Amino acid sequence: MRMKEDAMKNGQLKPAYNIQCGTDSEFITWATVGPQPTDTTTLIPFLQDMEEHIHRLYLNVVADAGYESEENYLYLETNGQRSFIKPNNYEKCKTRKWQKDIGRKENMAYLADEDVYLCAQGRKLTATNEFIRKSRTGFQSRVTRYSCEDCSSCPLKIHENHCKTPLEERTKHFEVSKRFLRQRQEDLERISSKEGIQLRVNRSIQAEGAFAMMKADMTFRRFLSRGTGNVLVETMLLAIAYNMQKLHCKIQSGRFDQHLFPVDNVA
Template sequence: MKYDHISFVNYNMNQLVLPLDLEILIPQNHLSIIVHEAVEKLDDTLLVQPYKGGGRPSYHPKMLLKVIIYAYTQKVYSGRQMEKLLTENIYFMWLSGSQTPDFRTINRFRSERMKDIIYQVFFSIVELLREKGLVKLEHYFVDGTKIEANANQYTFVWRKATEKYEKSLDDKYRQLALQIEHILENEEKTAPSMGLEEKLKETPITSEQIEQSIKKLEKHLETEPKNKEAKKAVRLLKKDYLPRKMKYEEQNQLFNGKNSFSKTDNDATFMRMKEDHMRNGQLKPGYNVQTGTEGQFITGFSLHQRAGDPGCLIPHLQHLEEHGVKPEKIVADSGYGSEENYDFLEREGLTAYIKYNTFDQEQKRNWKKKIERVENMEYDEELDEFICANKQSLVFQYETSKTSENEYVSIKRKYSCFECAGCPFQKTCAKGKEQKTITISLENQRQRKEIRERLQSEEGRKLYSQRKCDVESVFGQIKHNQQFRRFSMRGLQKNKIEWGLLCVAHNCKKMQKAIKRNKVKEEIGCQ
């Protein structure tokens, strides 16, 4: 059968095809071009800084950075996968100039070369966004999310457990130390030491002390080799007490203010994650990532080892200021609404649009009916008294102070009413108790009043409503669309690099969309 009537496009694998320049095949305003232009505008000295020079020539840092950032935009976080794409994908091949660094080179650059410059690279991109008019760095929408660490979730060490076991070990050592002293004193026929037991109780036990006890016993055994008690004590100290004490001391250093850590990633802290598929509130090793946005561009980030958001805001904003970013208005949810945070923002001259924990309840109609709430009582500033619903006075009793982890001192004052007996509101107001007592911070009450007025203003309502669609949608983009829910590297420093690269990749994607949107507007305007 003949097929003369059928025609095909010429197909010849040996035919030389032009163009040879890959850039011609890349569409205008493609994401790879955005990444290329953004990295090219970085200062060369910044990227060259980590290199010492000498030896075999290294791959250019700008080339490696472009490849990694573009890989992150494509949901590729593995060095091996990047190596594969450098020989298969024309966008990767164009960015690398057809060079093919292996996965070890890529991973080494990412984890070691970027270690000290990740924040400078990120904030250089933020400055580029500001120059293009995409951000103004005036409004700062901040929120935190927890990202799971690259660690085994069952290799946890808890500080309370370590403290408990270490205390038990110290007590056992103190008892053994008395026996050791008794052995040495009897053999040397000297008078027993006075007050040794009290001295041991007062002195914290260290591994050096245990080692000294071993040396004393070993020296004693040189002259009395048949002393069974001394031999038993040496064996117990060497095989049990000393290794355990050294382990507990090492664990205490790794805690470094944390309540827990993972054996496979010592910097990770066990936290409750939103992605709880087992629905049992299981704790997983992770990091609290604080991220600030403006117009859904990421303008700041920091990683923390504490689970709660309130204590992360001040270090986060201080970190921003160190890199030359100081926004005027801070917008955050009620998780950040603490007296300490309000005080810090006020001292720094920043305007806070941050709810406190009862703000939403105060907007409801039945809030005014809650006569037991201090917000619904009158305050006599002259007499320093609160007036309850029955027109009785709650008089000042005493004040207490509490110091936070960031060394902020909060003063709480206690007020009591002594006329509650027979009061018609006793069951509701005093909850059936003999007297009504309240413990409050007057400073925090003043702060709440200012925040309430600010959030209820037209600008406050507009900014706070924008928060949800600004910062929270960024987390949705990263976790759901980018499928980034777990770090691929281990250690706080390396995970800072990874999150920083992810933020740069996110900003490049948003920049591309903004350029396309502006181009469409220009075309519509021309028509």
């Protein structure tokens, strides 16, 4: 997989393991080791493995944008858990370029009673097709395709339709999963709440802080063994050492009963 450290700056591939750690009250509660190059497909196996071994189901699951997917949303929803996952377009949608791009469906008006989108020119994009899309994990998502009835002589076509097709032949269309849009909107409302902000801030401090401490303070940069099983043993030993250090630190600072950092106290 591609590493964050790339001395040659050529995107070279290196043998590596994807380490997943879950934290609670600043302690590492579980960890897994896998070959996945991205985090998206690691969430469900991680939660299942953790529930199987420690027999605990967490109500709130907080993760960064790399874990957002319809499959993950649906799993948490079905499992009675609340997702606090930052949408992968959360930062981009704040930019002026994103907000002024009239070709994006997010910037179009949606008429729910008619199930149509309205472009900047006021023309309707209606649902023309519905099909099942299957992911690499086998998850099936129902996707709806919306197309404009008539894009001819549209003065905004060059701004709405970004593709390599000749301008006169372009017709605006896009595909969406209605379930995913609903899930993302509900999740966005949760992470924007006071509770969601505190949980997201603490995820950054606790989860990212655990990796930072192991890499920087404990100077652990490379596994000494090979093979998923052996690497998992190393990871668990490292997590135990980290938890012992964290326990000592919390007792010394009088924070043993503190589970979350208050947002007001975070710089």
